[in-house]
Amino acid sequence: MPTAVPASTPARPTGPAVGTAPARTGRSRRPGRLLAAAVLTASALGLATATPASAASAESARNHPATHYLALGDSLAAGYQSTPGGGHVVGRGYAQDLARTLGDRAEAAGRPFSFTDLGCPGEDTGTMIHGGCPYPHPYAGSQLAAAVSYLKAHRKDRVVVTIDIGANNVDGCASGGQLNLPCAVNGIAAVDRDLDRILGELRSAAGPHTRIVGMNLYDPFLAAWLTGDQGRALATLSVPLADALNATIDRVDAAHHVPTADVGAAFATNAFLPMVPLGGTQVPLNVARIMQWTNMARGDIHANDTGYQVIADTFLAEL
Structure with missing residues (x-):
């Protein structure tokens, strides 16, 4: 999600840190008006309809487990975390977490298993398509090109693909207790356009036994609630932005028949009630979950071990 909030909230790392489906149908695009309305109201969630995992697909996953797992996306996909001493880890x-579970399923079925992670910290939808991710990565061009090559090479295999992308498109759209609406509208419009292309190319490259699952996002800006009145204003304003971004991700995923892991709901992003205890005070549930499931206590927007396991479990619900 976006960065550049009060001093207690960090900026994202800028240096080393860490099945073929039916054809997509057309949909109208009026990003400026629709997205502005979405940013300003939490009802933006009503714009999207995720594609849930069916009972038949769940049974197929158990009886015919994946033998390959490809992770795509940004720093979350790369498994970035800061460490208490000021360092960081990836992986x-x-x-x-998801690879361990999928590997166990494959082993129980007597099948081989491989895991490939192409996630790149700092990636946005544009760099994913065109290249230029700022963090060192194992491919010469773009992450999308590397993913397409992988899927073409594994068209006959049972492959699970996960993807999280879009948070860095709205980086910096909230600061100083205010939401920069033009920045948010432009960033979300880029996600709308680029994610459509990304999923289209992945679908075209994928074989009949490939399952692609997307992911929407939690809102680390909620941590600003703890910094006083101005921080509470920013935290409140950040939720409609998160809703609008998630609505866009959900809708584009659904247009490509890609189920979405609802991480925003898992982190209770819209739950300013009930109030729950945290550090000797009472805070909204959504604030508590951000503080308990991410490293925001030390200024890092990325999930901690608990939060990453929650995300993995949310993906598993769609597999």
């Missing part, structure tokens, strides 16, 4: 996130 300790939801993709690794």
Whole structure:
């Protein structure tokens, strides 16, 4: 999600840190008006309809487990976490948690299993398509091109693909207790356009036994609630932005018949009630979950081990 909030909230890392489906149908695009309305009202969630995992697909996953797992996205997919001493690690996130479970399923069925993580910290939808992710990565061009090559090479295999992307498109759209609406509208419009292309290319490259699952996002700006009145205003304003971004992700995923792991709901993003205890005071549930499931207590927007496991479990619900 966006960064550049009061001093207690960090900026994202800028240096080293860490099945084929039916064709998509057309949909109208009026991003300026629709997205502005979405940012300003929490009813934006009503714009999207995620595609739930069916009972038949769940049974198929149990009886015919995936033999390959491909993780795509940004720092969350890469498993970025800061460490208490001021350092960082990669490879300790939801993709690794999910790979362990999928690997166990494959082993129980007597099948081989492989895990490939192409996630790149700092990636947005544009760099995912065109290249230029700022963090070192194992491919020469773009992450999307690397993913397409992987899927073409595994068209006959049972592959699970997870993808999280879009948070960095709205980086910096909230600061100083205010929401920059034009920035948010432009960022969300880019997600709408680019995610459509990304999923279209992945679908075209994927074989009949490939399952792609998307993910929407939690809202780390909620941590600003703890910094006083101005912080509470920013935290409150950030939720409609998160809702609008998640509504866009959910809608584009659904247009490509891609189920969405509802991480926003898992983190109770819209739950300013009930109030719950945290550090000797009472805070909204959504604030408590951000503080308990991410590293925002030390200024890092990324999930901690608990939060990453919640994300992995949310993906598993769609598999």
